[in-house]
Amino acid sequence: MTDGPGFGNTLVYLSLLIQRRYAQICADHDLTTAQAQLLCTVKDQPRGMGELSQLLGLAKPGLSGLVDRTERRGLVQRVASDRDRRACTVISTPLGKEVGNALYADVAARLPDIFGHLPAADRRVLEELVAGVPTDCGD
Amino acid sequence: MTDGPGFGNTLVYLSLLIQRRYAQICADHDLTTAQAQLLCTVKDQPRGMGELSQLLGLAKPGLSGLVDRTERRGLVQRVASDRDRRACTVISTPLGKEVGNALYADVAARLPDIFGHLPAADRRVLEELVAGVPTDCGD
């Protein structure tokens, strides 16, 4: 109650702003946010489907389709596991790495504009607070 | 460059966590995030389609469909404007208001958990910084 009408709701609003800007940046790189997310997850390290499912918070069919579409664009690739013949690992193609890195850099450069109204000191504080968010998402 | 690998990217990650939690809360109220967003925008004040298009960052067809689906669920309603016979205004039904308020409260209650790891003082600081985000989104 002391939260008043809403820290939570303000957070939602903020996340919408971020998502909108992010989607715009992704679009500039000819990516959807979902594909961008997949690409960045796989860019520096191969991942199994199950792992990705976990990391991206998707059910299996959703992920399967996402990988399909992203693979069709030549950004990622399924490779068979020699450990387990039914499993496959998703890796990034050279093109995918390139695009992923460019996107990453662009996001770092353009997205913080959202907080352009904040003095540098405040931004630093914010940065630190936000950085502390748990890497392991609460499902 | 002093941002290191990424304030921007951390923000994106944060926004994903928020969106995921938010989607979960919306689902608990039998809503999609898009419908929830529409509902909350209209809940306390009628809005024209153009205005909504602006506020939600959607093109006209997308909004039209969203209103269709939400109207079909009895949460909002199109009413004709007497000013302009081609325009219509979207208002919330009583059910919509009820659902919207419940959602709003639930979001306020459950979403800040994401920052459960922060001491109260830090959370307060964060709250203040976040609250300062411009209401007018940068298109």
Add this chain to the structure above:
DNA sequence: TACTTTGGTTCGTGCCACGAACTTTACTGG
């Protein structure tokens, strides 16, 4: 060798959102 579990895919459904084309009404200028 049978039984169960697990990794992924396919299928059908529904939401979401876009551009293009269209209809209706409002607003001009002559």
Add this chain to the structure above:
DNA sequence: CCAGTAAAGTTCGTGGCACGAACCAAAGTA
């Protein structure tokens, strides 16, 4: 008063996204 243009929304077709249910094949186990 009657064009012609502009604006508000809708419809249509397309495509991405993501879910549950059903399925197949390989792996593990009794």
